């Protein structure tokens with residue numbers, strides 16, 4: 253139990269190290285990415301939530317991966333339009349559904365909406381919470397519970413914030 257907690261803490265703290273979105277010239281030679289909607293079953297419900305808020309279907313691969321360097325999610329795009337969104341396998345296995353959903357929303361925010369990071373804060377009932385799912389490091393368990401209870405507010409920020 254202690255070890256699990258430590259691992260989760262470690263992942264949370266390192267989740268924001270470095271960028272998690274990249275664009276490369278050309279197309280994905282590995283064939284992993286593409287321009288067709290292929291979603292791993294563990295992530296399907298979260299992707300559908302994103303699509304229903306967006307009002308469009310995504311057109312790329314979303315998968316559970318072993319992501320190095322402590323990142324919990326990643327979005328990679330190529331100049332021909334190929335895209336790949338990934339969420340780390342250990343994070344999916346050890347995190348709460350709200351935490352996993354936040355990371356899926358974050359990576360689709362990069363890959364589908366072209367959004368960058370936003371580390372602003374929002375004061376709610378005297379608490380300082382992340383302003384956006386696009387924060388550069390993953391939400392804690394507690395923050396993700398507010399993401400769940402204030403879901404419509406976070407979706408409004410993600411899809412309707414001016415200056416996208």
Ligand SMILES: [Zn+2]
Nearest residue numbers: 272273358388
């Ligand atoms: Zn990011």
